[in-house]
Amino acid sequence: MTTINQKEIQKFSKLADEWWDASGKFKPLHDFNPIRLKYIIEKCTSHFKTSEKDKKPLSSLKILDIGCGGGLVSEPLSRLGADVTGIDASKKNIEVAKIHARKNNLKIKYLNTSPEKDQINEKFDVILNLEIVEHVENLDLFLKSSSNLLKKNGIMFTATINRTFESYIKAIIGAEYILRWLPIGTHDWSKFLKPREIEKKLNELKLNKKDLSGFKFNILSNRWALSSDCSVNYILVVEKN
Secondary structure (H helix, E strand, C coil), rough: CCCCCCHHHHHHHCCHHHHCCCCCHHHHHHHHHHHHHHHHHHHHHCCCCCCCCCCCCCCCCCCEEEECCCCCHHHHHHHHHCCEEEECCCHHHHHHHHHHHHHHHCCCCECCCCCCCCCCCEEEEEEEECCHHCCCHHHHHHHHHHHHCCEEEEEEEEEEEECHHHHHHHHHHHHHCCCCCCCCCCHHHCCCCCCHHHHHHHHCCCEEEEEEEEEEEEEECCCCEEEECCEEEEEEEECCC
């Protein structure tokens, strides 16, 4: 059994060389990244009782970034002191991530693998599943495999897109067809998940919700902000007891 969807992997592998081009195909992720990172850092420092004021507030944490792409999240977390492992099913993504980390003198362990395989033999304080669950082949296997890699009292972040009429208009029609923020076909609306659907699956794995928040894009300020509105983009944090 596998969580890898070959069509999805090929789609992102073709774009791999553009990961670090802030004005290229991944511009929406570059724009989205600051608010995602701010949220992740806040939740990690709060849960593990470290101070955001420290130069390296994540220095005691082992973080696994699943579906790391070119390392857009892995790198800033490494700079904040975390021991980061990034995995991706696309070999091209991992090659790009390794080269960029080397250029920036960052010690990040990058592996071309997926969570259900036996290539990772350690557990982590924090697991990141950011904008990946809508692209995997077997969601139940993916979530179970991810949770198996989480330490007791560790936390897991799952960020994705809600399956609503609003998300179809904004994330598919708006982002792909009108604004051309993303290549047409990047997302399949039927694979989007409602928060309660993911939460139910995670509860069955003995992972309990700590927080659910939304992200909203303000077209006037051209900036993302945290919101209580989860109708399009949202992030769920769970803890392993």
